[in-house]
């Protein structure tokens with residue numbers, strides 16, 4: 156039986172604004188990820204994806220605050236560790252995070268090898284500079300990146316190469332979980348494919364044991380991940396296999412998200428394209444009932460009455476009061492109109 160590398164239970168984190176208001180960006184998230192698996196997290200802008208990614212690292216700096224919940228990596232709840240333990244034993248070794256636009260944050264005055272030397276100074280101080288060079292060039296070669304890159308400055312590299320280099324640096328300690336936040340956005344299609352190939356390569360070679368891939372583009376996840384989770388207003392609203400989520404979504408929000416895809420990929424041609432009318436709720440004061448109700452064409456009075464819990468049907472998870480048959484019927488009727 157496969158083991159859960161990452162297990163998150165009831166995670167709640169929030170921002171405290173300068174006006175002392177709380178923004179409940181991650182509001183009760185539960186999920187597990189098995190060894191060797193990839194999980195995609197999708198959703199519109201502002202639904203809490205990046206905050207979740209950051210929160211999973213266990214570090215909280217104002218304005219982000221931890222409220223409750225656990226984050227276990229290989230059975231150890233990292234929320235029970237001290238900041239020092241997190242820094243020295245967890246960050247980069249157990250879990251690594253590549254934030255959005257990380258490639259633009261590389262210090263332009265440092266050669267690529269210097270970033271790796273800095274990591275090794277902290278985690279493998281016994282290695283000489285020469286050994287670090289040897290190890291880094293072998294790793295780059297295995298990942299089809301030229302070791303010459305190690306001697307370059309960030310600004311000498313193309314966008315796609317810079318992004319692949321950032322990924323190679325971030326995984327140099329073989330973290331069990333890699334969280335990549337929008338790693339392909341702002342790249343051309345060829346560079347996007349190269350980044351995805353690199354991520355798959357890291358998994359195949361077991362340099363990482365699991366991958367969380369965040370994007371607001373659902374179809375991209377089809378090529379990368381085993382499973383997809385859709386997030387809305389700080390909560391997960393649906394989880395299923397990539398196939399199910401793209402071609403047979405259950406939750407009205409996932410359904411609408413699929414319909415809003417502007418560039419249909421192969422196999423998705425002919426899907427009706429539409430923008431999702433309305434905006435997500437204000438995360439400072441979330442509605443008591445279904446958070447999607449105000450934008451859902453199928454919402455009834457009861458949807459607004461109380462918290463809607465996640466349902467598990469045939470291994471799929473979704474957060475809606477209605478059963479899958481009813482929803483399917485409604486979708487078919489809507490399609491015919």
Ligand SMILES: Nc1ncnc2c1ncn2[C@@H]1O[C@H](COP(=O)(O)OP(=O)(O)OP(=O)(O)O)[C@@H](O)[C@H]1O
Nearest residue numbers: 170178180199200201202203204205206218371438
């Ligand atoms: N520093 C901050 N202070 C206060 N609120 C914040 C801060 N950063 C993000 N938020 C709010 O938290 C919520 C979740 O934002 P987050 O960036 O996690 O969403 P996202 O799904 O990653 O969006 P995107 O796809 O645009 O990156 C939003 O309402 C956002 O306005």
